[in-house]
Amino acid sequence: MSKPTSDPVEINLRDTPLALEECVTCGQVFLWTRRPGGRWLGVDGDAWFLVEVLPDRLRIVGDANGQDLGARFRRLFRLDEDLDALRNTILERGPELAPYLGRRPGLRMARPTCPVEATFSFLCTSNNHLARIGGMVRWLQGLGPVIGQFEGEPVRRFPGVDRIADLSEEALREAGFGYRAKTIPLAARAIQERGGEAWLHDLRRASYEEAHACLLDLPGVGPKLADCIALFALHHTEAVPVDTHLWHAAVQVYFPDLRGVAATPQRSRVVGDHLRARFGNLAGWVQHFLFVDTLRERGRGGR
DNA sequence: TAGGGACCTGCC
Protein backbone atom coordinates (compact mmCIF):
# COMPACT_ATOMS: atom_id res chain seq x y z
CA MET A 1 0.00 0.00 0.00
CA SER A 2 2.15 2.84 -1.09
CA LYS A 3 2.27 6.05 -2.97
CA PRO A 4 5.19 6.53 -5.32
CA THR A 5 8.56 6.67 -3.61
CA SER A 6 9.87 10.20 -3.22
CA ASP A 7 12.39 11.02 -5.93
CA PRO A 8 11.79 10.26 -9.59
CA VAL A 9 14.41 8.04 -11.24
CA GLU A 10 15.66 9.19 -14.61
CA ILE A 11 17.01 6.99 -17.40
CA ASN A 12 19.04 8.71 -20.10
CA LEU A 13 17.94 7.16 -23.41
CA ARG A 14 21.09 8.30 -25.23
CA ASP A 15 23.24 6.19 -22.91
CA THR A 16 20.79 3.31 -22.63
CA PRO A 17 18.44 2.99 -25.59
CA LEU A 18 15.02 1.54 -24.74
CA ALA A 19 11.93 1.61 -26.94
CA LEU A 20 9.56 1.30 -24.00
CA GLU A 21 6.28 1.27 -25.92
CA GLU A 22 7.49 -1.42 -28.30
CA CYS A 23 8.84 -3.48 -25.40
CA VAL A 24 5.59 -3.42 -23.43
CA THR A 25 3.20 -3.98 -26.36
CA CYS A 26 4.92 -6.78 -28.28
CA GLY A 27 3.72 -9.68 -26.15
CA GLN A 28 6.61 -10.27 -23.73
CA VAL A 29 5.11 -8.51 -20.69
CA PHE A 30 1.38 -7.98 -20.21
CA LEU A 31 0.90 -5.81 -17.12
CA TRP A 32 1.54 -2.43 -18.74
CA THR A 33 -1.19 0.06 -19.59
CA ARG A 34 -1.04 3.36 -21.39
CA ARG A 35 -1.86 6.46 -19.32
CA PRO A 36 -2.54 10.04 -20.43
CA GLY A 37 0.47 12.28 -20.95
CA GLY A 38 2.75 9.81 -22.68
CA ARG A 39 2.99 7.66 -19.57
CA TRP A 40 2.89 3.91 -18.89
CA LEU A 41 1.83 2.19 -15.68
CA GLY A 42 3.42 -1.21 -15.25
CA VAL A 43 3.77 -4.00 -12.73
CA ASP A 44 6.66 -6.46 -12.41
CA GLY A 45 6.47 -8.90 -9.53
CA ASP A 46 6.06 -6.86 -6.34
CA ALA A 47 7.13 -3.59 -7.98
CA TRP A 48 5.14 -1.02 -9.91
CA PHE A 49 6.30 1.81 -12.13
CA LEU A 50 4.78 4.94 -13.62
CA VAL A 51 7.02 5.86 -16.53
CA GLU A 52 6.87 9.20 -18.30
CA VAL A 53 8.42 8.98 -21.76
CA LEU A 54 10.30 12.19 -22.65
CA PRO A 55 12.24 12.76 -25.87
CA ASP A 56 15.65 11.98 -24.39
CA ARG A 57 14.87 10.23 -21.13
CA LEU A 58 12.42 8.30 -19.00
CA ARG A 59 11.20 9.66 -15.68
CA ILE A 60 10.05 6.91 -13.33
CA VAL A 61 8.14 6.95 -10.07
CA GLY A 62 6.64 3.98 -8.30
CA ASP A 63 7.48 1.53 -5.57
CA ALA A 64 9.74 -1.50 -5.51
CA ASN A 65 8.76 -2.78 -2.07
CA GLY A 66 11.88 -1.51 -0.34
CA GLN A 67 14.22 -2.22 -3.20
CA ASP A 68 15.84 0.43 -5.38
CA LEU A 69 13.23 1.45 -7.94
CA GLY A 70 15.72 2.34 -10.65
CA ALA A 71 17.62 -0.91 -10.20
CA ARG A 72 14.41 -2.91 -10.52
CA PHE A 73 13.45 -1.08 -13.70
CA ARG A 74 16.91 -1.56 -15.18
CA ARG A 75 16.80 -5.26 -14.38
CA LEU A 76 13.36 -5.68 -15.93
CA PHE A 77 14.44 -4.27 -19.27
CA ARG A 78 18.04 -5.54 -19.15
CA LEU A 79 19.41 -1.99 -19.16
CA ASP A 80 22.59 -3.36 -17.60
CA GLU A 81 23.25 -5.18 -20.89
CA ASP A 82 25.06 -3.19 -23.57
CA LEU A 83 22.50 -3.22 -26.37
CA ASP A 84 24.88 -1.88 -29.02
CA ALA A 85 27.47 -4.54 -28.23
CA LEU A 86 24.84 -7.26 -28.24
CA ARG A 87 23.44 -6.13 -31.59
CA ASN A 88 26.95 -5.96 -33.05
CA THR A 89 27.66 -9.52 -31.93
CA ILE A 90 24.45 -10.72 -33.54
CA LEU A 91 25.30 -8.90 -36.76
CA GLU A 92 28.82 -10.34 -36.83
CA ARG A 93 27.37 -13.83 -36.64
CA GLY A 94 24.38 -13.03 -38.85
CA PRO A 95 24.82 -10.03 -41.16
CA GLU A 96 21.64 -11.14 -42.93
CA LEU A 97 19.71 -9.85 -39.92
CA ALA A 98 20.69 -6.19 -40.47
CA PRO A 99 17.29 -5.15 -41.88
CA TYR A 100 15.44 -6.70 -38.95
CA LEU A 101 17.62 -5.09 -36.28
CA GLY A 102 17.68 -1.82 -38.21
CA ARG A 103 13.90 -1.54 -38.03
CA ARG A 104 13.82 -2.22 -34.27
CA PRO A 105 16.08 0.27 -32.50
CA GLY A 106 15.82 0.15 -28.73
CA LEU A 107 14.03 -3.19 -28.70
CA ARG A 108 15.00 -5.23 -25.66
CA MET A 109 13.94 -8.49 -24.11
CA ALA A 110 12.21 -8.23 -20.78
CA ARG A 111 13.44 -10.15 -17.75
CA PRO A 112 10.38 -10.47 -15.50
CA THR A 113 11.12 -10.87 -11.80
CA CYS A 114 8.24 -13.21 -11.00
CA PRO A 115 8.18 -16.53 -12.87
CA VAL A 116 4.54 -17.13 -11.88
CA GLU A 117 3.38 -13.90 -13.47
CA ALA A 118 5.24 -14.65 -16.70
CA THR A 119 4.30 -18.34 -16.84
CA PHE A 120 0.56 -17.77 -16.47
CA SER A 121 0.63 -14.79 -18.77
CA PHE A 122 1.99 -17.07 -21.49
CA LEU A 123 -0.60 -19.74 -20.68
CA CYS A 124 -3.15 -17.12 -21.77
CA THR A 125 -1.42 -16.64 -25.13
CA SER A 126 -1.93 -20.08 -26.67
CA ASN A 127 -3.84 -19.83 -29.90
CA ASN A 128 -4.78 -16.25 -29.03
CA HIS A 129 -4.42 -12.63 -30.13
CA LEU A 130 -2.62 -9.87 -28.24
CA ALA A 131 -5.78 -7.81 -27.77
CA ARG A 132 -7.59 -10.59 -25.94
CA ILE A 133 -4.51 -11.80 -24.06
CA GLY A 134 -4.19 -8.44 -22.31
CA GLY A 135 -7.72 -8.65 -20.93
CA MET A 136 -7.21 -12.18 -19.67
CA VAL A 137 -3.91 -11.42 -17.95
CA ARG A 138 -5.36 -8.30 -16.33
CA TRP A 139 -8.34 -10.32 -15.09
CA LEU A 140 -5.91 -12.65 -13.32
CA GLN A 141 -4.00 -9.62 -12.01
CA GLY A 142 -7.28 -8.48 -10.43
CA LEU A 143 -7.01 -11.50 -8.10
CA GLY A 144 -3.61 -10.41 -6.80
CA PRO A 145 -2.74 -8.41 -3.67
CA VAL A 146 -2.68 -4.62 -3.73
CA ILE A 147 0.87 -3.24 -3.88
CA GLY A 148 0.15 0.45 -4.39
CA GLN A 149 -2.24 3.26 -5.13
CA PHE A 150 -2.23 5.34 -8.26
CA GLU A 151 -4.73 8.13 -8.93
CA GLY A 152 -7.14 6.60 -6.43
CA GLU A 153 -6.99 3.14 -7.95
CA PRO A 154 -5.36 0.11 -6.35
CA VAL A 155 -2.35 -1.30 -8.18
CA ARG A 156 -2.19 -5.09 -7.92
CA ARG A 157 0.59 -7.57 -8.45
CA PHE A 158 -0.07 -10.91 -10.16
CA PRO A 159 -1.57 -13.60 -7.87
CA GLY A 160 0.42 -16.57 -6.63
CA VAL A 161 0.18 -20.18 -7.81
CA ASP A 162 -2.13 -21.15 -4.92
CA ARG A 163 -4.69 -18.48 -5.79
CA ILE A 164 -4.77 -19.61 -9.43
CA ALA A 165 -4.98 -23.28 -8.43
CA ASP A 166 -8.14 -22.44 -6.47
CA LEU A 167 -9.93 -21.12 -9.54
CA SER A 168 -12.68 -23.18 -11.10
CA GLU A 169 -12.98 -23.85 -14.79
CA GLU A 170 -16.46 -22.30 -14.67
CA ALA A 171 -15.19 -19.02 -13.20
CA LEU A 172 -12.55 -18.72 -15.89
CA ARG A 173 -15.01 -19.60 -18.65
CA GLU A 174 -17.34 -16.86 -17.44
CA ALA A 175 -14.39 -14.49 -17.53
CA GLY A 176 -13.85 -15.30 -21.19
CA PHE A 177 -10.84 -17.61 -21.05
CA GLY A 178 -12.39 -20.10 -23.46
CA TYR A 179 -10.84 -23.55 -23.34
CA ARG A 180 -7.81 -22.21 -21.45
CA ALA A 181 -10.20 -22.14 -18.49
CA LYS A 182 -9.49 -25.83 -18.08
CA THR A 183 -5.71 -25.84 -18.42
CA ILE A 184 -4.83 -22.76 -16.34
CA PRO A 185 -5.94 -24.18 -12.94
CA LEU A 186 -4.62 -27.61 -13.96
CA ALA A 187 -1.21 -26.10 -14.70
CA ALA A 188 -1.26 -24.27 -11.37
CA ARG A 189 -2.02 -27.53 -9.53
CA ALA A 190 0.73 -29.32 -11.45
CA ILE A 191 3.19 -26.60 -10.39
CA GLN A 192 1.98 -26.91 -6.79
CA GLU A 193 2.69 -30.66 -6.88
CA ARG A 194 6.23 -30.00 -8.09
CA GLY A 195 6.97 -27.50 -5.31
CA GLY A 196 5.15 -24.32 -6.31
CA GLU A 197 6.90 -21.10 -7.20
CA ALA A 198 10.20 -22.44 -5.82
CA TRP A 199 10.13 -25.11 -8.54
CA LEU A 200 9.99 -22.41 -11.21
CA HIS A 201 12.90 -20.63 -9.54
CA ASP A 202 14.87 -23.89 -9.57
CA LEU A 203 14.25 -24.22 -13.30
CA ARG A 204 16.00 -20.88 -13.77
CA ARG A 205 19.17 -22.59 -12.54
CA ALA A 206 18.64 -25.75 -14.61
CA SER A 207 19.84 -26.04 -18.18
CA TYR A 208 17.63 -24.80 -20.97
CA GLU A 209 17.06 -28.36 -22.18
CA GLU A 210 16.00 -29.60 -18.77
CA ALA A 211 13.75 -26.60 -18.12
CA HIS A 212 12.08 -27.03 -21.49
CA ALA A 213 11.44 -30.74 -20.88
CA CYS A 214 9.96 -30.05 -17.42
CA LEU A 215 7.69 -27.31 -18.74
CA LEU A 216 6.40 -29.61 -21.52
CA ASP A 217 4.90 -31.83 -18.80
CA LEU A 218 2.54 -29.07 -17.66
CA PRO A 219 -1.05 -29.22 -18.92
CA GLY A 220 -1.64 -26.83 -21.80
CA VAL A 221 2.08 -26.31 -22.43
CA GLY A 222 3.42 -27.47 -25.78
CA PRO A 223 6.80 -26.78 -27.38
CA LYS A 224 6.07 -23.16 -28.26
CA LEU A 225 4.76 -22.13 -24.84
CA ALA A 226 7.56 -24.04 -23.13
CA ASP A 227 10.02 -21.92 -25.08
CA CYS A 228 8.17 -18.69 -24.24
CA ILE A 229 8.22 -19.60 -20.54
CA ALA A 230 11.85 -20.72 -20.68
CA LEU A 231 12.87 -17.47 -22.37
CA PHE A 232 10.87 -14.86 -20.47
CA ALA A 233 9.85 -16.43 -17.16
CA LEU A 234 13.08 -18.40 -16.64
CA HIS A 235 15.56 -16.19 -18.55
CA HIS A 236 16.98 -19.01 -20.69
CA THR A 237 18.16 -16.92 -23.61
CA GLU A 238 18.83 -19.97 -25.82
CA ALA A 239 15.07 -20.56 -26.03
CA VAL A 240 13.49 -19.93 -29.42
CA PRO A 241 9.68 -19.90 -29.40
CA VAL A 242 8.62 -20.74 -32.96
CA ASP A 243 5.17 -19.38 -33.67
CA THR A 244 3.62 -18.50 -36.99
CA HIS A 245 5.45 -15.15 -37.21
CA LEU A 246 8.85 -16.55 -36.37
CA TRP A 247 8.32 -19.42 -38.79
CA HIS A 248 7.53 -16.90 -41.52
CA ALA A 249 10.66 -14.85 -40.78
CA ALA A 250 12.97 -17.84 -40.40
CA VAL A 251 11.83 -19.30 -43.70
CA GLN A 252 12.44 -15.97 -45.43
CA VAL A 253 15.95 -15.62 -44.06
CA TYR A 254 17.27 -19.16 -43.60
CA PHE A 255 15.06 -21.70 -45.37
CA PRO A 256 13.95 -20.26 -48.71
CA ASP A 257 13.11 -23.77 -49.93
CA LEU A 258 10.35 -23.91 -47.33
CA ARG A 259 8.52 -20.76 -48.44
CA GLY A 260 4.81 -21.50 -48.34
CA VAL A 261 5.37 -24.77 -46.50
CA ALA A 262 3.41 -25.24 -43.28
CA ALA A 263 5.24 -25.38 -39.97
CA THR A 264 5.21 -28.72 -38.17
CA PRO A 265 6.61 -29.50 -34.70
CA GLN A 266 9.59 -31.17 -36.36
CA ARG A 267 10.35 -28.27 -38.71
CA SER A 268 9.86 -25.75 -35.86
CA ARG A 269 12.43 -27.63 -33.82
CA VAL A 270 14.87 -27.41 -36.73
CA VAL A 271 14.43 -23.62 -36.76
CA GLY A 272 15.21 -23.34 -33.05
CA ASP A 273 18.22 -25.66 -33.35
CA HIS A 274 19.48 -23.67 -36.31
CA LEU A 275 19.34 -20.36 -34.42
CA ARG A 276 21.01 -21.94 -31.38
CA ALA A 277 23.81 -23.39 -33.51
CA ARG A 278 24.38 -20.03 -35.13
CA PHE A 279 23.85 -17.62 -32.23
CA GLY A 280 24.27 -19.68 -29.06
CA ASN A 281 22.74 -18.01 -26.03
CA LEU A 282 21.82 -15.01 -28.18
CA ALA A 283 19.33 -17.16 -30.11
CA GLY A 284 16.46 -15.90 -27.97
CA TRP A 285 17.44 -12.33 -28.74
CA VAL A 286 17.53 -13.11 -32.45
CA GLN A 287 14.11 -14.70 -32.17
CA HIS A 288 12.87 -11.54 -30.43
CA PHE A 289 14.06 -9.20 -33.19
CA LEU A 290 12.62 -11.47 -35.89
CA PHE A 291 9.34 -12.00 -34.05
CA VAL A 292 8.65 -8.36 -33.19
CA ASP A 293 9.64 -7.11 -36.62
CA THR A 294 7.45 -9.66 -38.38
CA LEU A 295 4.57 -8.97 -36.00
CA ARG A 296 4.76 -5.25 -36.78
CA GLU A 297 5.23 -5.73 -40.52
CA ARG A 298 2.45 -8.32 -40.92
CA GLY A 299 -0.04 -6.60 -38.65
CA ARG A 300 -1.80 -7.84 -35.58
CA GLY A 301 -0.99 -11.20 -34.16
CA GLY A 302 -0.66 -13.44 -31.22
CA ARG A 303 2.27 -14.45 -29.14
C1' DT B 1 6.36 -38.99 -37.61
C1' DA B 2 2.57 -36.87 -40.28
C1' DG B 3 -2.02 -35.41 -40.78
C1' DG B 4 -6.33 -34.51 -39.31
C1' DG B 5 -10.06 -32.15 -36.19
C1' DA B 6 -11.71 -29.95 -31.82
C1' DC B 7 -11.33 -26.21 -28.79
C1' DC B 8 -12.91 -20.37 -28.00
C1' DT B 9 -12.99 -15.87 -29.45
C1' DG B 10 -12.38 -11.83 -32.27
C1' DC B 11 -11.00 -10.01 -36.48
C1' DC B 12 -11.30 -10.02 -41.81
Place this chain on the structure above:
DNA sequence: GCAGGTCCCT
Protein backbone atom coordinates in the same frame (compact mmCIF):
# COMPACT_ATOMS: atom_id res chain seq x y z
C1' DG C 1 -14.65 -17.98 -42.59
C1' DC C 2 -10.02 -17.99 -40.55
C1' DA C 3 -5.96 -17.43 -37.51
C1' DG C 4 -3.56 -19.31 -33.73
C1' DG C 5 -1.11 -23.54 -30.01
C1' DT C 6 -2.17 -27.80 -27.71
C1' DC C 7 -4.02 -32.23 -27.42
C1' DC C 8 -5.90 -36.37 -28.96
C1' DC C 9 -6.78 -39.69 -32.42
C1' DT C 10 -5.74 -42.21 -36.53
